[in-house]
Amino acid sequence: MEPLNALVSVSNFMLIPALAYGSQLALGALGITLIFSILRFAHFAHGDTMALGTAAVIGGTLFLQARGASIDPLPTALLAIPFGILIMAAYMLVTDRLVYRYYRRVKAKPMIFVMASLGVMFVTNGVTRLFMGTGETRFEDGQRFIFTVREFREFTGLAEGLALRSSQAITIIVALIAMGVLFWFLNRTRAGKSMRAYSDNEDLALLSGINPERVVTITWVITAILLVLAGTLYGLDKGFRPFNYFQLLLPMFAAAILGGLGSPLGAIVGAYVVAFAELGITFAWRRVLSYLAPEGMEPSSMMQLLPVDYKFAVTFAILVIVLLFRPTGIFKGKVI
Amino acid sequence: MAEPFLIGEAMTGGYGGADILHSCTIAVEKGEIAVIVGPNGAGKSTAMKAVFGMLRIREGKVRLNGEDITALSPQARVGKGMGFVPQTNNIFPSMSVEENLEMGAFIRTDDISETREQIFDLFPILRDKRRQAAGELSGGQRQQVAVGRALMTKPKVLMLDEPTAGVSPIVMDELFDRIIEIARTGISILMVEQNARQALNIADKGYVLVQGENRYTDTGQALLADPEVRKSFLGG
Numbered sequence: 001m002e003p004l005n006a007l008v009s010v011s012n013f014m015l016i017p018a019l020a021y022g023s024q025l026a027l028g029a030l031g032i033t034l035i036f037s038i039l040r041f042a043h044f045a046h047g048d049t050m051a052l053g054t055a056a057v058i059g060g061t062l063f064l065q066a067r068g069a070s071i072d073p074l075p076t077a078l079l080a081i082p083f084g085i086l087i088m089a090a091y092m093l094v095t096d097r098l099v100y101r102y103y104r105r106v107k108a109k110p111m112i113f114v115m116a117s118l119g120v121m122f123v124t125n126g127v128t129r130l131f132m133g134t135g136e137t138r139f140e141d142g143q144r145f146i147f148t149v150r151e152f153r154e155f156t157g158l159a160e161g162l163a164l165r166s167s168q169a170i171t172i173i174v175a176l177i178a179m180g181v182l183f184w185f186l187n188r189t190r191a192g193k194s195m196r197a198y199s200d201n202e203d204l205a206l207l208s209g210i211n212p213e214r215v216v217t218i219t220w221v222i223t224a225i226l227l228v229l230a231g232t233l234y235g236l237d238k239g240f241r242p243f244n245y246f247q248l249l250l251p252m253f254a255a256a257i258l259g260g261l262g263s264p265l266g267a268i269v270g271a272y273v274v275a276f277a278e279l280g281i282t283f284a285w286r287r288v289l290s291y292l293a294p295e296g297m298e299p300s301s302m303m304q305l306l307p308v309d310y311k312f313a314v315t316f317a318i319l320v321i322v323l324l325f326r327p328t329g330i331f332k333g334k335v336i
Numbered sequence: 337m338a339e340p341f342l343i344g345e346a347m348t349g350g351y352g353g354a355d356i357l358h359s360c361t362i363a364v365e366k367g368e369i370a371v372i373v374g375p376n377g378a379g380k381s382t383a384m385k386a387v388f389g390m391l392r393i394r395e396g397k398v399r400l401n402g403e404d405i406t407a408l409s410p411q412a413r414v415g416k417g418m419g420f421v422p423q424t425n426n427i428f429p430s431m432s433v434e435e436n437l438e439m440g441a442f443i444r445t446d447d448i449s450e451t452r453e454q455i456f457d458l459f460p461i462l463r464d465k466r467r468q469a470a471g472e473l474s475g476g477q478r479q480q481v482a483v484g485r486a487l488m489t490k491p492k493v494l495m496l497d498e499p500t501a502g503v504s505p506i507v508m509d510e511l512f513d514r515i516i517e518i519a520r521t522g523i524s525i526l527m528v529e530q531n532a533r534q535a536l537n538i539a540d541k542g543y544v545l546v547q548g549e550n551r552y553t554d555t556g557q558a559l560l561a562d563p564e565v566r567k568s569f570l571g572g
Contacts, residue, residue, distance in 0.1 A: 190442075193431070197439045200428040207420060208485070209411055209443035 006291035008160040012149070014283045020168040020237055022275030023175030027230035028248060029255035029267035030182065031223040036334070037199035037262035038219040039100065041113030045121035046227070046252060051128045051245035052091065053224070054231035057084035058132070058139045058240060065141070073143030073166070077232055084232065088224040095120055096220055104216075121246075128242045137240040140167060160291075167236040178229055179268060182222070186264065191218055199262060250312055251278065254319040260333025269330060277318060278311040341366040341524050342400050342418075342493050347386045349393035356382045357393070357548040362526065364493065364541065369515065369525040371556065373532040373569065374545035380528040381423065381497055383545060387526065388420050388495055389413050400493070415443060419491030423498045423528075426482035429471025433462050436470050436481050440488030448488065455484040458514060476507035480514070487518070494518060496527035500534075512538050533570050536560050544569060 028050060035043040060080030064070075071079055099116050145151075146169050149161030186192040198205040198215045206212065231245065238244070255274045259266025285303035293299065306314065322329060340363035350356035356379045364370035372380045386393050389410045398406045400416055408416065428436050437455060441448040456463035459480040465473060470481045479499055486494060499515070500508040508531060516538055519525050529535035536542045539556030544565060552565055559565050 193435055193439065194442065196431055196435075197428045197442075200430050201425055204422070204426060204428065204485075205439070207410060207414065207422075208439050209414060210439070 002291045005158055005160040006288045008152075008156075008158055008162045009291065010288045012160070012162045013287075014279050016162075016164065016168055018275045018279040019272075020171040020233075021279065022272035023171050024230050024234040024237065025248070025251055025255050025275055026268045026271035027175055027178060027226045027233070028252040029259070029271045030179070030264055031226040031230070032252055032256040033259070033261055033264060033267040033333075034195075034219055034223055034226075036256070038195060038215060039104075039113070041110045041117065042253070043223075044114060044117045044249065045124055047246045047249035048121045048124040048128060048242070049088070049092065050227045050231035050234075050248065051132075051240075051242045052124050053084050053088040053228040054235045054240055054245070055128050055132045055242075056087040057081055057228060057232045058137060058235070060084060061139050071142070074170070075140050075142040075166070075236055077139055077141075077236060078170070081228060081232055084228040085225050088228050089221045092220040092224050093217065096216065125242065125246065132240070132242060134242060137235075139240065140236045142166065165237075167233070171233040171237055174229060174233060178226065182226075182264065185222075195219065247312065250319070251275075251315045254315045254322075257333075258318060258322050258329055260329030260331035262333045263329070263331040266329055266331035266333055274315055274318060278314045281305045281314045282308045282311045339399070339402060340364060342387070342398075342526065344383070344387040344393075344398045345396050347383065347393045347396035347398070349386060349391060349395070350382070351391055355394070355548070357386060359396070360386075360545065360548055360550055361396075361553075362387055362543055364524045364526045366492075366524055367519055367522045368540040369519050369527070369538055369556075370541040370543065371535045371539035372526070372528045372543045372545060373535060374543075374551070375569065377547075378545040379548035380545055382548070383543075384495055384497055384526065384528050388418060414489060414491075417489075417492035419486035419489055419494045421479075421482045421486045421494070421496045421499060423501055427470045427478055427485065430469055432467050433470050433473075433481055433484075434466040436485050437488050440485035443489060451488055451490060455487055458487075458517060459484055476503045476511065479503060479507075479511060483511075483514070483518075487523075491523065493524045493526060496525065498528050498530055500529065500531055508534065533560070536570075 028046060032043055032046055035041070057077055057080045060083035061077045064076050064079055069079065070076055099120055100113065103113055103116060143166055146164040146166055149163045152162045186196060194205070194210045195215055195218060197208065198210055198212065234248070251274050255270035256267045258273060259268065259270030283304065286299050286301065289303055290298040343361070343363035345361050346359045347357050347361070348355055348359055360379070360383050362370070362372060362383050372383055374380050382391065385391050387398055389408055393406070397404055400418065405413060405416060410420065428439060431439065437452050438448065441451065461477055462480055462484060465477065470478060473481065483496070483499065500511055503511065512534060515525055527535070536556040536559050542554060542556045542559040543550060544552040544559065552559060552562065554562070
């Protein structure tokens with residue numbers, strides 16, 4: 001039973017958390033890749049917009065809880081997501097009107113857009129802190145575990161335990177559904193195809209009668225949906241703290257670039273690679289290896305390549321390596 | 337004589353700065369092929385873009401079927417029945433052949449399957465490759481996709497900017513055959529060509545431009561037979 005114990009241990013502490021984290025990153029990275037392929041700039045405000053979206057969902061959750069609404073055992077926040085999406089779609093469209101549209105009209109260089117999005121990032125960050133403060137807010141309610149370590153141990157009789165938190169399961173399921181719907185939208189609907197056409201060849205799209213402003217509007221709305229989902233799932237999983245969302249910018253960009261900017265499939269693959277790399281390299285493998293190593297050869301150290309505090313260094317290293325050796329990413333995307 | 341179906345009359349203008357076209361006239365009759373030839377930098381493509389509204393002309397008029405369309409945007413001209421195939425970047429490379437055609441028909445709200453079948457009949461190879469990404473096709477096949485895309489709006493005039501640029505002579509001959517076939521269905525063709533001799537061969541009307549001005553204008557055959565034109569522009 002030793003290999004089985006190793007598998008259970010690695011699943012509990014690494015695989016399942018990485019799968020959930022990767023799903024959250026994937027939804028964020030999809031937004032980045034969509035904005036890059038349609039509006040053609042790196043959206044630096046992504047992390048903070050995600051925080052604001054989550055704040056809106058938390059607001060909705062508190063309102064619903066006060067009214068006694070609940071979908072127990074699921075968290076009330078899921079019920080508040082449509083409200084968050086509505087707020088964020090409006091916020092992003094207004095931002096586009098006030099900021100980005102002008103730069104589109106004067107055909108500004110992508111770097112100008114990036115700087116503008118940096119400004120939007122600071123403003124959004126301020127708005128979020130105004131409502132939420134800088135501390136941590138927990139808003140997960142409902143049933144916390146699908147099964148706990150103890151239940152698992154009693155059920156299987158293994159020495160190692162495995163827990164599956166509701167937030168993790170919800171994250172993975174919601175992310176899969178969202179990705180499926182997104183791919184269906186992009187490949188099967190007229191609006192989705194017009195987005196891909198615009199991303200492929202702007203001038204020809206114009207000649208074909210595709211309205212660029214409409215494509216841009218659809219892109220912002222889809223991004224708002226993805227952002228609110230990603231932010232809420234991340235918040236349910238790890239608690240809400242504005243600064244953490246800002247920090248997510250790095251892994252999300254690393255995922256999008258690793259997968260190939262402009263490629264939705266790439267963003268998803270990249271997100272999981274980044275998530276597994278971050279957790280795998282900062283994971284203490286001693287327990288797992290002691291199950292697998294022959295008698296008397298058990299490792300005495302923690303078998304941890306890097307302390308957990310350095311997980312963003314892993315992402316940063318991935319980013320640098322990709323940009324140096326394969327700037328187009330796995331799926332041959334565009335180069336920044 | 338009745339007015340030609342599409343005419344850019346006495347067009348003068350350029351991309352801001354100095355004028356490139358100087359009182360240049362280009363016209364095409366219904367169901368006929370008109371070809372613009374001339375040396376490099378003669379303003380061939382510019383003349384065509386002016387007819388399509390991609391650059392502002394200071395003087396002159398563009399009329400389609402008697403209607404003055406000088407002030408219309410290229411998109412509006414597509415709506416009026418003009419199709420344009422740019423020289424480069426004329427397909428959506430990551431989209432399938434079928435999706436390229438579908439995007440060509442974006443402004444249409446009726447059923448497009450009949451037009452799509454007509455295009456597959458015209459370019460049978462595209463039917464075989466309908467699910468393949470257009471960017472993965474050969475140069476000649478891409479041009480077929482590009483022409484097919486422009487035909488999806490059921491245009492009355494099809495404008496082609498050097499359709500045979502960068503394809504092999506065999507493919508070029510085949511493309512010209514297809515273009516003749518398109519003209520036979522009643523669609524007027526206006527094209528710019530580097531391969532002057534072959535293009536004039538199939539042309540009902542030829543325009544030789546030099547420095548943005550009409551130098552010679554005649555039927556394709558007459559231009560081919562003209563010793564002056566042969567000596568200066570067709571290499572003897």
